[in-house]
Amino acid sequence: MELSRPRAIMAAAGPWLLLLCLAAFAVLQAARAQHDNNGFISIDCGLSGETGGYEDKATKLSYVPDARFIDAGTNHNISAEYVTGSMAKSWRNVRSFGAGTRNCYTLRSLVSEPKYIIRAKFKYGNYDGLDSPPVFDLYIGVNYWYTVNISRSDELMIAEAIAVVPDDFVQVCLVNTGAGTPFISSLDVRPLHRTLYPQATVAQGLALTSRLNFGPTDEYAVVRYPSDPYDRLWFPMVDMLGWAVISTTKEVQHRNDDLFQVPSAVLRTAIRPRNASQKIDLSWSSGSSPMKPPPGYMLILGRPSPEYIVILHFAELQVLRGNAVRQLNVVLNDKPWYPQGFTLEYLYGVVACNSLPFQYSSYNLSVEATGDATLPPIINAAEIYSVFPTTHLGTHSQDVSAITAIKTKYRVKKNWMGDPCVPNAMAWDRLTCSYATGSNPRITSVNLSSSGLSDDISSSFTNLKAVKYLDLSNNSLIGSIPDALSQLPSLTVLDLSGNKLNGSIPSGLVKRIQDGSLDLRYGNNPNLCTSSCNMPAKTDMKLASYIAVPAVLLVVIVSLTTLLIYLLKSKKQGSMNNSITPRNEGHNSLRRLESRQFTYRELEIITNNFQRVLGQGGFGYVYDGFLGDGTQVAVKLRSHSSxxxxxxxxxxxxxxxxxxxxxLVSMIGYCKDGEYMALVYEYMSEGTLQEHIDGCNRNGACLPWTKRLRIALESAQGLEYLHKGCNPPLIHRDVKSTNILLNAKLEARIADFGLSKAFNSADTHVSTNTLVGTPGYVDPEYQMTMQPTTKSDVYSFGVVLLELVTGKPAILQEAVPINIIQWVRQRLAQGNIEAVVDASMHNEYDVNAVWKVADIALKCTSQSSVHRPTMTEVVAQLQECIDLENAHGGDHANNDYNMSYDDFTTDQSTNVSQSITAFDMELNLRRSPTMSTGPATR
Incomplete structure (x- = not known):
C-alpha cells in the first residue's frame, strides 16, 4: 500500500480517456439541468410536474422534479406508515421503472469541474403494496457502480460515488436484473474541485463505504451542507462507553493545498481511548462496513472483495503543556503505515491515506500511541471508499451525438436509453455495433424501417461514419435525398423505399452506385424524379445499369483530361516542390509552410478518389495515395464532423x-482548399506499433525482442528531439502505440502532432483549459493540474514500453478492467518476470534486458513527475538495454540485473517525497522500500 501526504499525493495510476459517462439525450430532456449557485443538482425523483420544486428545510437547497431528466417511469408515494414527521420531503416519493432493462437520468450543463459526488437515495416504503423490496444495479454511464439490495421497507439507503466526468453531462442508470422493479427516491450531483480526492481518476471511481465523524454525542447529528460546502454526509460515530470525547469551539483550519478539505464542524471533535494505554480500532471485512450507520440508514457497499482507499483525518484540539507528547502511528493488519510516529499541529488538519488501493479479506486498522508519547491517540474523522473501475469504453462520441439527435428529431419511442452500444446486451433496439478491442464501439447498422418517421432526412445520419446499413424504408420522409450520404465511407446499403421523397438522385450517390460500392433502394417514392431525369423507376435496381453511355464517356474524358493536366503540371513543378505560395490569401498562418500545397482535386487524383482507407483517427480518415512520380503517400483528410x-x-x-x-514522420505537403483540409505524409507500410503488438504483423510474424528494443529506442529518440532538439521545445501530449508508425524496415516514427504544444524552455509546463490524450496513457499529474510537461510524454511512453514488454493493451479488458501499470506491478511484486513478458516471444530474450526495460517503464510511470526520468535519460538507458542484449547474445541464463522483489511489495508504503515509490525500482539494490516519515499537515 502506498501512503501519501496532501502536498505530494498523486491520483492512482490509470487511464484518462476513457470517457467515464457517454450518454444519449432523452426526448423530454431539452431543458437543461437546473443547478444552483454552488453547481449543485438536486432532484426529487417521483415529484409530480415538470417545473417547480421546493426548498429543503434543513439544508435550504432547492430540489426540482425529475421529469426533465428522464422520459420513462411512473411516480409513486411511499406507504403512509413509513412517513415520519422528521423525514425529508425527498424520501416520500419514488419513480419506478417497470418497462425496459435500462433507464437513465441524464444531467446536463454540469459546471466546469471534472470531478463530482454522485449520490442516489432509496426508500422503498412499500410504495407498490407488494412489500417486496427489489434488487437492481446502478451504473454511472457505461460503468457498473453498485447493486441496490434493500432488505426492509423502512430502510433509508444511500449510494454515493466520487467520479471523474470529462464531459458536460453525466448519466445515472438503473438496470433491471430480474429481481424486482428498480426505483429511486432522489439524485444529487455535487461538483468537487479537480485537485480533491486525487485517488478518483478517469480509470477508477470511489464508492463510499463509510464517512465517519468521531466525537459527536448525538447519533443523529449528520454534518452536511452548509457546514460542508461540498455537501458530503458525515455520519456520527458514537460510543460513549468505549471512547472519551475531545472537542473545541475554535475553528480548525486546512491549508490551501489540502486535498480533502474536511469542514471544521467535523474536525472540532475527536475521540481517544478512555484508558491511555489503549488504541483506537476500526475493523471490517470485504463487503461490510466499519461503522454502524445512524438509526434507519444503510450505506450500499461495493462488490465482493473490493479494493479500498482509507483516508484518516486528525487535528490536535488541545494546547499541550510542558513535556506532553501526542505522537501517533497507524497500523493495518499488524503492519505500520509509517516507520516513525507523527505528531499533530494545533488546530490544523492532518491526513494519512493510501493513494493506491489495497485488498485484503479483512481489515484491522488501529491508531495507537508511539513509545515516546505521553498522551493517548486521537482521531477526528475517517473516510473509507471501495474502488470501482471506470475504464469501459462507451460508444464513439460522434455516433452518440448523431443517433441521439436522430432520436430527438423523430421522437423515437423505442427503449433508446443510456449508451447506444454498451453494454452489448443493452444495445439500443434495431442498432448493430462493432466492438474492436481498445476502441470505442461504433454504430454499423441502423434499421428504422416502418418506424413512423416524418419530416426530412436528418443531416445527423451523415455523421454515422461507421454505418454500413441504413434502412429508412416505409416511413413518411419528405424532401430531397441529401448528397452528403454519399460521403459515408462504409455505407453499402441505403434503403429509402416507401417514403414521400422528391427531387432527383444526388450525383454523389450515383457515383457510388456506378463504382459498385453502394446498393441504393428508392422505389415507391412517387415524387422522386427518375424517368424524367434519365433515372430508372424500377425498384431495387442499381442505377449504374441505367446511366446513359454519353454521360459515362463524358466522365471518362473529363477525368483523363484532368489527369493529363495534373501530370504535366507535376512534371513542371516536381512532385516534391518545396517552394509554396498559399493559394488562399486569407490563411496567413500557412504562409511559412515549406511543404507542397495540394488542391482538393489533386488529392482526389493522388488517392484515386479516396479509394483505399489506411486508418482512422480523431482528425478523420487516412487514405493511400501515389504522387505523380510514383511515390506512395498517406493522406490524412479532415472529416467535416471531426x-x-x-x-x-x-x-x-x-x-x-x-x-x-x-x-518523426515526415510531411510531404498539405491541403487547405476551401473547407477541405488534409495532410500528406510519407507512407509507413507496416502500420502502427499497436497493430504489431496486438496481433503480430500482417504476415503472422510477431515482433522479436530485439526489434521491440530497437523500436523503443527510436521512438524515445524522436520524443527526445521534441523535448530537447526543438526551439521552442514541444510536448506531444498524445504518445501511444497507435501514434508510432513503422516503415518497411520496421523503423519507428512518432506521428500525429495535432495536440502538441510548444512551451518556453524557461517554463516547466504548459497551462491548458482542456484535458487531451488517450485513456490509459494520460499522466495522472496532468489530469489533476491541467498543466502538461515533458514528463507527461515520459509517462505515456512508459505505458508504450510496458505494451512492448507484455504484448498487452494500455487497459486490459479483463473481468475487472485494469490498467497495464497496475497489472505489471502486481506480477512483479511476486518476482515473476515470465508472468509479465509477452508469450509470443517464446523466451527469446535476455531476461536482464527485459527486467531493465520494465524498470525504465515503471520509473517513467511514477505517480509524481519529479520521480520520472527525462527522455534523454530514457534514451541512454534503452541503449544500455540494447548493449546488454547484444552482449549476452542469446544467453539468458545469467541474471546479473535481477530485481529485489521486495521493491514491488504492494503492502508496504513508500515516501512520495523521495526518489523511490511503489513504481520505482533500482537494479541490484537488495533492500526494503524507503518508508515515508508520516502524514503531512493540510
Whole structure:
C-alpha cells in the first residue's frame, strides 16, 4: 500500500480517456439541468410536474422534479406508515421503472469541474403494496457502480460515488436484473474541485463505504451542507462507553493545498481511548462496513472483495503543556503505515491515506500511541471508499451525438436509453455495433424501417461514419435525398423505399452506385424524379445499369483530361516542390509552410478518389495515395464532423514543417482548399506499433525482442528531439502505440502532432483549459493540474514500453478492467518476470534486458513527475538495454540485473517525497522500500 501526504499525493495510476459517462439525450430532456449557485443538482425523483420544486428545510437547497431528466417511469408515494414527521420531503416519493432493462437520468450543463459526488437515495416504503423490496444495479454511464439490495421497507439507503466526468453531462442508470422493479427516491450531483480526492481518476471511481465523524454525542447529528460546502454526509460515530470525547469551539483550519478539505464542524471533535494505554480500532471485512450507520440508514457497499482507499483525518484540539507528547502511528493488519510516529499541529488538519488501493479479506486498522508519547491517540474523522473501475469504453462520441439527435428529431419511442452500444446486451433496439478491442464501439447498422418517421432526412445520419446499413424504408420522409450520404465511407446499403421523397438522385450517390460500392433502394417514392431525369423507376435496381453511355464517356474524358493536366503540371513543378505560395490569401498562418500545397482535386487524383482507407483517427480518415512520380503517400483528410478543427490542423502542419528527425514522420505537403483540409505524409507500410503488438504483423510474424528494443529506442529518440532538439521545445501530449508508425524496415516514427504544444524552455509546463490524450496513457499529474510537461510524454511512453514488454493493451479488458501499470506491478511484486513478458516471444530474450526495460517503464510511470526520468535519460538507458542484449547474445541464463522483489511489495508504503515509490525500482539494490516519515499537515 502506498501512503501519501496532501502536498505530494498523486491520483492512482490509470487511464484518462476513457470517457467515464457517454450518454444519449432523452426526448423530454431539452431543458437543461437546473443547478444552483454552488453547481449543485438536486432532484426529487417521483415529484409530480415538470417545473417547480421546493426548498429543503434543513439544508435550504432547492430540489426540482425529475421529469426533465428522464422520459420513462411512473411516480409513486411511499406507504403512509413509513412517513415520519422528521423525514425529508425527498424520501416520500419514488419513480419506478417497470418497462425496459435500462433507464437513465441524464444531467446536463454540469459546471466546469471534472470531478463530482454522485449520490442516489432509496426508500422503498412499500410504495407498490407488494412489500417486496427489489434488487437492481446502478451504473454511472457505461460503468457498473453498485447493486441496490434493500432488505426492509423502512430502510433509508444511500449510494454515493466520487467520479471523474470529462464531459458536460453525466448519466445515472438503473438496470433491471430480474429481481424486482428498480426505483429511486432522489439524485444529487455535487461538483468537487479537480485537485480533491486525487485517488478518483478517469480509470477508477470511489464508492463510499463509510464517512465517519468521531466525537459527536448525538447519533443523529449528520454534518452536511452548509457546514460542508461540498455537501458530503458525515455520519456520527458514537460510543460513549468505549471512547472519551475531545472537542473545541475554535475553528480548525486546512491549508490551501489540502486535498480533502474536511469542514471544521467535523474536525472540532475527536475521540481517544478512555484508558491511555489503549488504541483506537476500526475493523471490517470485504463487503461490510466499519461503522454502524445512524438509526434507519444503510450505506450500499461495493462488490465482493473490493479494493479500498482509507483516508484518516486528525487535528490536535488541545494546547499541550510542558513535556506532553501526542505522537501517533497507524497500523493495518499488524503492519505500520509509517516507520516513525507523527505528531499533530494545533488546530490544523492532518491526513494519512493510501493513494493506491489495497485488498485484503479483512481489515484491522488501529491508531495507537508511539513509545515516546505521553498522551493517548486521537482521531477526528475517517473516510473509507471501495474502488470501482471506470475504464469501459462507451460508444464513439460522434455516433452518440448523431443517433441521439436522430432520436430527438423523430421522437423515437423505442427503449433508446443510456449508451447506444454498451453494454452489448443493452444495445439500443434495431442498432448493430462493432466492438474492436481498445476502441470505442461504433454504430454499423441502423434499421428504422416502418418506424413512423416524418419530416426530412436528418443531416445527423451523415455523421454515422461507421454505418454500413441504413434502412429508412416505409416511413413518411419528405424532401430531397441529401448528397452528403454519399460521403459515408462504409455505407453499402441505403434503403429509402416507401417514403414521400422528391427531387432527383444526388450525383454523389450515383457515383457510388456506378463504382459498385453502394446498393441504393428508392422505389415507391412517387415524387422522386427518375424517368424524367434519365433515372430508372424500377425498384431495387442499381442505377449504374441505367446511366446513359454519353454521360459515362463524358466522365471518362473529363477525368483523363484532368489527369493529363495534373501530370504535366507535376512534371513542371516536381512532385516534391518545396517552394509554396498559399493559394488562399486569407490563411496567413500557412504562409511559412515549406511543404507542397495540394488542391482538393489533386488529392482526389493522388488517392484515386479516396479509394483505399489506411486508418482512422480523431482528425478523420487516412487514405493511400501515389504522387505523380510514383511515390506512395498517406493522406490524412479532415472529416467535416471531426472534433479536431482548423486549430489542430494548423498546429500539426506548422510543427511538421519545422521539425526534421529520422524518428518523426515526415510531411510531404498539405491541403487547405476551401473547407477541405488534409495532410500528406510519407507512407509507413507496416502500420502502427499497436497493430504489431496486438496481433503480430500482417504476415503472422510477431515482433522479436530485439526489434521491440530497437523500436523503443527510436521512438524515445524522436520524443527526445521534441523535448530537447526543438526551439521552442514541444510536448506531444498524445504518445501511444497507435501514434508510432513503422516503415518497411520496421523503423519507428512518432506521428500525429495535432495536440502538441510548444512551451518556453524557461517554463516547466504548459497551462491548458482542456484535458487531451488517450485513456490509459494520460499522466495522472496532468489530469489533476491541467498543466502538461515533458514528463507527461515520459509517462505515456512508459505505458508504450510496458505494451512492448507484455504484448498487452494500455487497459486490459479483463473481468475487472485494469490498467497495464497496475497489472505489471502486481506480477512483479511476486518476482515473476515470465508472468509479465509477452508469450509470443517464446523466451527469446535476455531476461536482464527485459527486467531493465520494465524498470525504465515503471520509473517513467511514477505517480509524481519529479520521480520520472527525462527522455534523454530514457534514451541512454534503452541503449544500455540494447548493449546488454547484444552482449549476452542469446544467453539468458545469467541474471546479473535481477530485481529485489521486495521493491514491488504492494503492502508496504513508500515516501512520495523521495526518489523511490511503489513504481520505482533500482537494479541490484537488495533492500526494503524507503518508508515515508508520516502524514503531512493540510
Amino acid at each position: 472534433n479536431q478543427g482548423a486549430k489542430e490542423f494548423l498546429a500539426e502542419a506548422q510543427i511538421l514543417t519545422r521539425i526534421h528527425h529520422m524518428n
